[in-house]
Amino acid sequence: MVEVLIGSGVVVVLAAILAYAMFYVLKLESERPTEEIIPDEASD
Amino acid sequence: MAEGQTDGHDDVGDAARSKVPLEKRLSFGSNLVILFGFVLVISSLLVGGTIGAMLPFQQAVIAILFAGALNALIAVLIGVIAARSGYTSALVYRYSFGRLGSILPNLVMAGTGVVWFAVILNITRDAFINIFGIAAGGAVYWASTLVIALLFMIPAYMTIRWISYIDWFAAPAIIIIMAVTAYFALETGGGISGIIADSPEASTGLLVAFTVAAGGWIQGNVVISDFARFFKNGKQAAIALFVTYGVLMVFQYIGAAMGAIATGEWNIFLMMEEFGLLEVTFIALFLASWSTSMAAIYGSANMISAPPIPEFGSQERHRKTAVLLLSVVGLGLSLGNAEQIFGFILQFLAWIIGPIAITIIIDYWLLPEKRKLYELTDLGPDSYVNPAAYLAWIVGFPIGFYTQEIFISLINGMIVAGVIYYGWMRFALNKGTTPENQLRRLLGQRTVENPYDETTDVKTEVE
Numbered sequence: 035m036v037e038v039l040i041g042s043g044v045v046v047v048l049a050a051i052l053a054y055a056m057f058y059v060l061k062l063e064s065e066r067p068t069e070e071i072i073p074d075e076a077s078d
Numbered sequence: 079m080a081e082g083q084t085d086g087h088d089d090v091g092d093a094a095r096s097k098v099p100l101e102k103r104l105s106f107g108s109n110l111v112i113l114f115g116f117v118l119v120i121s122s123l124l125v126g127g128t129i130g131a132m133l134p135f136q137q138a139v140i141a142i143l144f145a146g147a148l149n150a151l152i153a154v155l156i157g158v159i160a161a162r163s164g165y166t167s168a169l170v171y172r173y174s175f176g177r178l179g180s181i182l183p184n185l186v187m188a189g190t191g192v193v194w195f196a197v198i199l200n201i202t203r204d205a206f207i208n209i210f211g212i213a214a215g216g217a218v219y220w221a222s223t224l225v226i227a228l229l230f231m232i233p234a235y236m237t238i239r240w241i242s243y244i245d246w247f248a249a250p251a252i253i254i255i256m257a258v259t260a261y262f263a264l265e266t267g268g269g270i271s272g273i274i275a276d277s278p279e280a281s282t283g284l285l286v287a288f289t290v291a292a293g294g295w296i297q298g299n300v301v302i303s304d305f306a307r308f309f310k311n312g313k314q315a316a317i318a319l320f321v322t323y324g325v326l327m328v329f330q331y332i333g334a335a336m337g338a339i340a341t342g343e344w345n346i347f348l349m350m351e352e353f354g355l356l357e358v359t360f361i362a363l364f365l366a367s368w369s370t371s372m373a374a375i376y377g378s379a380n381m382i383s384a385p386p387i388p389e390f391g392s393q394e395r396h397r398k399t400a401v402l403l404l405s406v407v408g409l410g411l412s413l414g415n416a417e418q419i420f421g422f423i424l425q426f427l428a429w430i431i432g433p434i435a436i437t438i439i440i441d442y443w444l445l446p447e448k449r450k451l452y453e454l455t456d457l458g459p460d461s462y463v464n465p466a467a468y469l470a471w472i473v474g475f476p477i478g479f480y481t482q483e484i485f486i487s488l489i490n491g492m493i494v495a496g497v498i499y500y501g502w503m504r505f506a507l508n509k510g511t512t513p514e515n516q517l518r519r520l521l522g523q524r525t526v527e528n529p530y531d532e533t534t535d536v537k538t539e540v541e
Contacts (some may be wrong), residue, residue, distance in 0.1 A: 041140050044486065055151055055382035056320060059158050063313040066414040068239070 115245020125294030126334025433474030
């Protein structure tokens with residue numbers, strides 16, 4: 035039971051860190067100078 | 079020739095020793111399919127089955143959610159580095175471990191990738207000989223092993239596009255297998271309530287299972303740069319990696335765990351045999367194995383195709399030679415029957431690779447001074463060998479191994495390694511130097527200001 039509580043708590047903390055990391059990365063990319071962004075039609 | 083340049087006439091291929099050039103970046107759709115193929119693999123079903131066989135269903139779900147959250151976090155944070163810099167995993171490691179020091183993570187990752195290749199080869203071969211009633215140890219048995227190994231190796235030998243061609247078939251095949259597994263698990267197990275009621279007593283602690291579950295994908299995470307660098311920007315990479323690791327992988331684990339509880343088997347091939355569906359589903363399972371093993375050998379070859387290992391011929395010739403060499407090593411390892419200690423292997427991968435993952439993440443995301451070194455072509459790694467990264471790994475790996483009964487051994491090793499790495503790096507950077515130069519001064523040696531070496535350094539294609 036204790037392991038389940040600790041485990042569940044760890045999962046919640048990790049999910050929160052993941053959500054923050056996604057927010058941070060997407061924000062960082064949106065602030066990137068446009069000349070550093072490769073346009074979608076540039077290749078492939 | 080200055081760093082970051084080539085003469086523009088190199089045999090580039092997948093640009094294993096350089097930033098991936100603009101014209102070789104792929105669309106979001108192509109990258110997403112490659113990632114789906116990378117994650118929709120037999121190893122996910124095997125790990126899910128292993129978790130399902132060792133825990134009651136509710137606890138298995140908690141362990142799987144842990145693995146999904148941790149692996150998504152690591153994949154996003156490492157994958158975005160690759161999308162922003164264009165570097166392979168091996169080239170990314172140079173910035174934290176040093177130009178020569180990156181040999182340590184390169185060899186660890188190449189070695190663990192080859193272990194995956196050997197395990198998948200054996201499991202697939204065993205199912206094949208089972209279907210056709212081939213006796214183990216005979217000529218047909220060995221010929222089957224060799225032919226399957228060759229098939230697994232060929233797409234990795236070609237280019238990343240060949241991998242995506244296989245994945246176009248393998249990814250839907252795995253989705254079919256997932257659906258079949260879940261359907262028959264529910265039917266055989268008497269629905270979710272029946273599965274919960276019939277699930278096994280815990281044969282291991284929940285927190286131990288956390289390391290097993292996460293260990294199944296940590297190797298794939300730390301080589302994710304080899305695939306994520308083909309994204310056109312970090313935003314696309316982050317979204318695609320979150321979907322594949324945070325959602326798709328979790329569903330695979332849960333489906334396989336249900337199958338394991340319903341059949342009592344952890345191996346997906348044996349689950350299908352229990353359902354009486356092995357012959358019908360073998361082609362789909364084979365495609366799933368194919369996508370796993372070719373990606374493992376492709377990533378491993380990239381590891382030994384990067385500096386400080388001297389270039390053999392052109393960079394693409396070097397990479398292809400590495401694929402051939404590692405396939406032979408994988409074939410040799412397949413004689414060892416590593417799949418029989420699958421649960422331990424998953425934990426071992428977590429202990430040995432976890433400290434490397436956290437070192438890379440901290441170097442880029444928590445040390446802003448170092449981030450520009452990754453992204454500007456006229457700069458490079460600032461050390462030959464970074465003692466902070468080595469100390470973090472040397473302490474973090476055994477901490478994980480020796481704390482198996484305390485909290486979560488994978489996290490223990492990563493936290494200790496992370497604290498050591500961040501602490502020493504922050505101390506050195508605040509003094510305007512590097513850990514290597516601090517150590518050199520301490521030993522009375524000449525400090526290194528620009529360790530660029532033309533013979534072993536990376537290249538950037540001229541646009």
